[in-house]
Amino acid sequence: MKTIIDIRNVTKTYKLYNKPTDRLKEAMSPLKKIYHNEFKALDEVSFSIEQGDAIGILGKNGSGKSTLLKLITGVLTPTFGEIEVKGKVSAILELGAGFNPEYTGRENIYLNGLMMGFSKEEMEGKIDNIISFADIGDFINQPVKIYSSGMFARLAFAVSINVEPDILIVDEALAVGDIRFQTKCIEKMKELKKQGTTILFVSHAPEQVKRFCNKAVWLKNGKVEAIGESSDIVDLYEDFMKNSADIGDGKEQVPVESDTELMDDFIVPSNPDILACVTKVSINKDNFKTFDQLEITIDYEVYVEAIVSLLLGVAIYTPKREYIFGPNTHLEKVNIPNTIGRHRVQYVISELPLLGGSFTADVGLFSNEGLVCLHYEQEALHFNISNKYFSEGMIYMKHRWEVLK
Numbered sequence: 001m002k003t004i005i006d007i008r009n010v011t012k013t014y015k016l017y018n019k020p021t022d023r024l025k026e027a028m029s030p031l032k033k034i035y036h037n038e039f040k041a042l043d044e045v046s047f048s049i050e051q052g053d054a055i056g057i058l059g060k061n062g063s064g065k066s067t068l069l070k071l072i073t074g075v076l077t078p079t080f081g082e083i084e085v086k087g088k089v090s091a092i093l094e095l096g097a098g099f100n101p102e103y104t105g106r107e108n109i110y111l112n113g114l115m116m117g118f119s120k121e122e123m124e125g126k127i128d129n130i131i132s133f134a135d136i137g138d139f140i141n142q143p144v145k146i147y148s149s150g151m152f153a154r155l156a157f158a159v160s161i162n163v164e165p166d167i168l169i170v171d172e173a174l175a176v177g178d179i180r181f182q183t184k185c186i187e188k189m190k191e192l193k194k195q196g197t198t199i200l201f202v203s204h205a206p207e208q209v210k211r212f213c214n215k216a217v218w219l220k221n222g223k224v225e226a227i228g229e230s231s232d233i234v235d236l237y238e239d240f241m242k243n244s245a246d247i248g249d250g251k252e253q254v255p256v257e258s259d260t261e262l263m264d265d266f267i268v269p270s271n272p273d274i275l276a277c278v279t280k281v282s283i284n285k286d287n288f289k290t291f292d293q294l295e296i297t298i299d300y301e302v303y304v305e306a307i308v309s310l311l312l313g314v315a316i317y318t319p320k321r322e323y324i325f326g327p328n329t330h331l332e333k334v335n336i337p338n339t340i341g342r343h344r345v346q347y348v349i350s351e352l353p354l355l356g357g358s359f360t361a362d363v364g365l366f367s368n369e370g371l372v373c374l375h376y377e378q379e380a381l382h383f384n385i386s387n388k389y390f391s392e393g394m395i396y397m398k399h400r401w402e403v404l405k
Contacts, residue, residue: 005049010081056209059219087166101145134158281380310338
């Protein structure tokens with residue numbers, strides 16, 4: 001595969017002044033006195049991106065993610081180093097960026113196309129698809145200054161992903177907009193990915209990076225901490241963020257019977273953005289011994305004819321939100337009912353390997369391989385484990401002792 005973005009020893013520094021007058025004092029100082037402190041947003045960053053890669057950018061706030069994307073798009077220039085970009089870039093960096101608030105939505109489509117290098121005639125051939133995708137009705141002919149954040153997101157996404165870019169950059173934009181539109185955007189991004197479009201995807205939800213991207217870069221304090229396969233980098237990043245290792249070995253999920261029913265009292269919500277909902281979560285008991293069977297029963301409702309790629313996940317945490325284990329039906333290739341109605345699924349751990357303590361369980365419904373959250377219940381239930389003393393630690397791992405001498 002050919003390299004489409006090449007970043008070589010890139011550093012971006014900013015001058016920080018304690019007060020506005022310090023900037024003037026520094027400019028006028030005959031002795032060239034320094035009144036500022038230098039902040040390195042990026043520090044000698046180097047890596048390359050190949051054509052067709054979907055690469056996730058991970059890092060805490062202030063780690064340099066947005067600065068890096070702005071350098072790639074040409075919004076900023078590096079203080080040192082070089083960035084070579086081969087291809088047409090379409091980017092969603094900040095909500096409303098590149099839009100003139102006085103222009104209508106339609107006029108802003110042409111404006112954005114012009115900034116991307118398209119002629120008015122070329123945009124004429126694309127505008128119908130863009131307007132259809134945005135789906136904001138008559139507001140397309142109104143000034144964007146009256147748009148809600150959701151309408152901004154719709155129009156920005158519609159323009160960016162319907163101009164056939166070689167490189168698509170998405171910076172946290174999926175956090176805005178309703179679930180139906182998020183689903184439509186994910187489907188379009190998948191389509192572009194299959195067509196060979198290179199995608200740079202920033203998200204504060206590491207599981208989205210793991211599910212959508214094939215590679216990932218972790219930025220820490222302006223430097224590349226790690227780069228590689230997305231699942232490996234996400235695991236390293238999550239481990240760093242909680243400063244303790246994930247524990248997940250030795251557990252088992254055994255999905256049992258699914259009960260599907262459409263009751264007389266089933267009511268579809270008036271809000272069309274509510275596609276599905278977890279209605280009840282129950283557990284077979286509150287207090288367990290190690291190796292007991294744990295059963296979590298989940299009732300949920302689907303309010304549309306069918307939800308493609310519907311998945312159900314259960315995540316077990318400690319009270320301090322340390323992540324213990326979190327399987328889902330998509331990863332384990334279990335089909336759950338996805339049609340309109342009321343459904344019930346049971347999640348079973350046949351031999352609970354945790355040794356002792358208090359724990360909570362989250363339950364969530366998702367679509368698009370977990371990229372779109374339909375409904376999430378944090379700490380849906382609590383349970384405890386206690387034992388007579390027979391081992392130590394948090395989890396009991398199957399093992400054996402062998403005397404060799």
